[in-house]
Amino acid sequence: xxxxxxxxxxxxxxxxxxxxxxxxxxxxxxxxxxxxxxxxxxxxxxxxxxxxxxxxxxxxxxxxxxxxxxxxxxxxxxxxxxxxxxxxxxxxxxxxxxxxxxxxxxxxxxxxxxxxxxxxxxxxxxxxxxxxxxxxxxxxxxxxxxxxxxxxxxxxxxxxxxxxxxxxxxxxxxxxxxxxxxxxxxxxxxxxxxxxxxxxxxxxxxxxxxxxxxxxxxxxxxxxxxxxxxxxxxxxxxxxxxxxxxxxxxxxxxxxxxxxxxxxxxxxxxxxxxxxxxxxxxxxxxxxxxxxxxxxxxxxxxxxxxxxxxxxxxxxxxxxxxxxxxxxxxxxxxxxxxxxxxxxxxxxxxxxxxxxxxx
Amino acid sequence: xxxxxxxxxxxxxxxxxxxxxxxxxxxxxxxxxxxxxxxxxxxxxxxxxxxxxxxxxxxxxxxxxxxxxxxxxxxxxxxxxxxxxxxxxxxxxxxxxxxxxxxxxx
Numbered sequence: 001x002x003x004x005x006x007x008x009x010x011x012x013x014x015x016x017x018x019x020x021x022x023x024x025x026x027x028x029x030x031x032x033x034x035x036x037x038x039x040x041x042x043x044x045x046x047x048x049x050x051x052x053x054x055x056x057x058x059x060x061x062x063x064x065x066x067x068x069x070x071x072x073x074x075x076x077x078x079x080x081x082x083x084x085x086x087x088x089x090x091x092x093x094x095x096x097x098x099x100x101x102x103x104x105x106x107x108x109x110x111x112x113x114x115x116x117x118x119x120x121x122x123x124x125x126x127x128x129x130x131x132x133x134x135x136x137x138x139x140x141x142x143x144x145x146x147x148x149x150x151x152x153x154x155x156x157x158x159x160x161x162x163x164x165x166x167x168x169x170x171x172x173x174x175x176x177x178x179x180x181x182x183x184x185x186x187x188x189x190x191x192x193x194x195x196x197x198x199x200x201x202x203x204x205x206x207x208x209x210x211x212x213x214x215x216x217x218x219x220x221x222x223x224x225x226x227x228x229x230x231x232x233x234x235x236x237x238x239x240x241x242x243x244x245x246x247x248x249x250x251x252x253x254x255x256x257x258x259x260x261x262x263x264x265x266x267x268x269x270x271x272x273x274x275x276x277x278x279x280x281x282x283x284x285x286x287x288x289x290x291x292x293x294x295x296x297x298x299x300x301x302x303x304x305x306x307x308x309x310x311x312x313x314x315x316x317x318x319x320x321x322x323x324x325x326x327x328x329x330x331x332x333x334x335x336x337x338x339x340x341x342x343x344x345x346x347x348x349x350x351x352x353x354x355x356x357x358x359x
Numbered sequence: 360x361x362x363x364x365x366x367x368x369x370x371x372x373x374x375x376x377x378x379x380x381x382x383x384x385x386x387x388x389x390x391x392x393x394x395x396x397x398x399x400x401x402x403x404x405x406x407x408x409x410x411x412x413x414x415x416x417x418x419x420x421x422x423x424x425x426x427x428x429x430x431x432x433x434x435x436x437x438x439x440x441x442x443x444x445x446x447x448x449x450x451x452x453x454x455x456x457x458x459x460x461x462x463x464x465x
Contacts, residue, residue, distance in 0.1 A: 017371050344385060354455050
C-alpha cells in the first residue's frame with residue numbers, strides 16, 4: 001500500500017515537473033497581456049502587438065493538461081506513453097475534464113500500455129511495430145473512447161461543481177479555504193505539503209479559478225521575508241552561519257524558492273515552522289477573502305505586478321512577513337556560544353531505514 | 360567507500376541541489392568519495408561517467424520523480440530514498456548504507 005502510494009506520488013510529481021515550465025511560460029505571457037490591456041486582450045487580434053504575446057501564453061496554457069497527462073503516462077509506461085498521453089490530455093481539455101481529468105487519463109493510458117506491453121505478444125518480425133503503431137493506436141483508441149463516452153463526463157461534472165463552489169464562496173468560508181492552503185504552504189517550505197497545496201492551486205488555475213494561486217504565491221513568499229525580518233529584529237538570536245543562510249534564503253525567496261528556509265527550520269523546527277504556519281494561515285485566509293487573484297504559478301516578487309490587485313498582494317506578503325518575523329523573534333532563544341561551532345555531527349546521526357538491491 | 364548517485368526533485372530547482380550538497384558534504388566529512396548527478400529542470404549536471412559508476416561501491420538515488428539513465432546502474436547495489444530523507448539526515452543515510460553494504464559482503 002505504502003509502495004503503491006509512493007509510486008502514485010512519483011508519477012504525479014514527474015507530471016508536475018514537466019508541467020511547471022509550460023505553466024510558467026504560458027501564464028506569465030498571458031498575464032503580461034492582461035496586465036496591459038485587461039481581459040479584453042483576447043478580442044484584440046490585429047489591433048496591438050501585445051495580442052501576440054498574450055496569444056503565445058494562451059496557447060501555452062492550453063498545452064498544460066496534455067503535457068501533464070503525457071508526462072505522467074511517460075513516468076508509468078515510458079516513451080510509448082507520450083503520444084497517447086498528449087492526445088488524451090487534449091481530449092480532457094476538449095470535454096472540460098481539466099486538470100483532474102488529465103491526471104486520471106494519464107493513469108488509464110499508462111497502465112493500459114503496461115498491460116499491452118505485458119500481454120500483447122506479436123511475432124518477432126512485427127515487434128518494431130509495437131512502439132510506433134500498435135501501442136499508440138490501441139491505447140489512444142481505447143482510452144480516448146472511454147473518456148469521451150464513460151469516464152470524462154463525471155470528471156467534468158466534478159470540476160464544474162468544484163469551480164462553482166469556489167466561485168460562490170463567501171467571506172468566512174473563503175477565509176477558511178485560504179487559511180488551510182496558506183498553512184500547507186507555510187509548514188514545510190516547498191516540501192510535500194506545499195506541493196499538495198500547489199498542485200491544488202495550479203489545478204484550479206488551469207480550470208480558470210485564480211484566487212487559490214494568489215494564496216499559494218503569497219504564502220510561499222512569506223517565510224523567507226519573515227526570517228529576514230526576524231534576523232533584523234533579533235540579530236543575537238541567530239548564529240553567524242544562520243544569518244548567512246537567511247541572506248540566501250531571502251534572495252531565493254524573492255524568486256519564490258522557499259526551500260532556502262529549510263536549513264533554519266531544521267535547526268529550530270518548532271519555532272520556525274510554528275511562526276511560519278501562524279503567519280501563512282492568517283495571510284492565506286486574508287488573501288483569499290480579499291479576492292486577490294494571480295494567473296501566474298511562479299516567479300516570486302516579479303509577478304506581483306501581474307496580479308489583479310498588485311498593491312494588496314504586495315501588502316499581504318509584507319504582512320505575513322511581519323507576523324512571522326515578530327512572533328519568531330519573540331519566541332526564539334538567544335544564541336549560546338556552543339551553538340556557534342556547528343558542523344556535521346557524525347556520531348549522533350540516527351539510522352535510516354533503507355533497502356539495498358541490485359538493479 | 361565510493362558512492363555515486365542521482366538527485367532529482369519534482370520542481371527540479373532547489374531540493375535537487377540541496378541534496379547534492381548535503382550528501383557530498385556528509386560523505387566528505389565521513390571520509391567517503393561521493394559524486395551526485397543532478398537531474399533538475401535545467402537538465403543533467405555533474406554527470407556521472409561510466410568509469411565513476413564502474414568504480415563505485417554503491418549507487419544512491421535520492422529521487423522523487425522518474426530519472427533518466429537508470430540502465431547505467433545495472434548490477435550495482437542501489438539504494439533509493441526520497442529527497443526528503445537525504446536532506447534531513449544525510450549522515451544517517453550514509454551510515455546505514457555503510458552497514459547495509461558490510462552486511463551484504465559477509
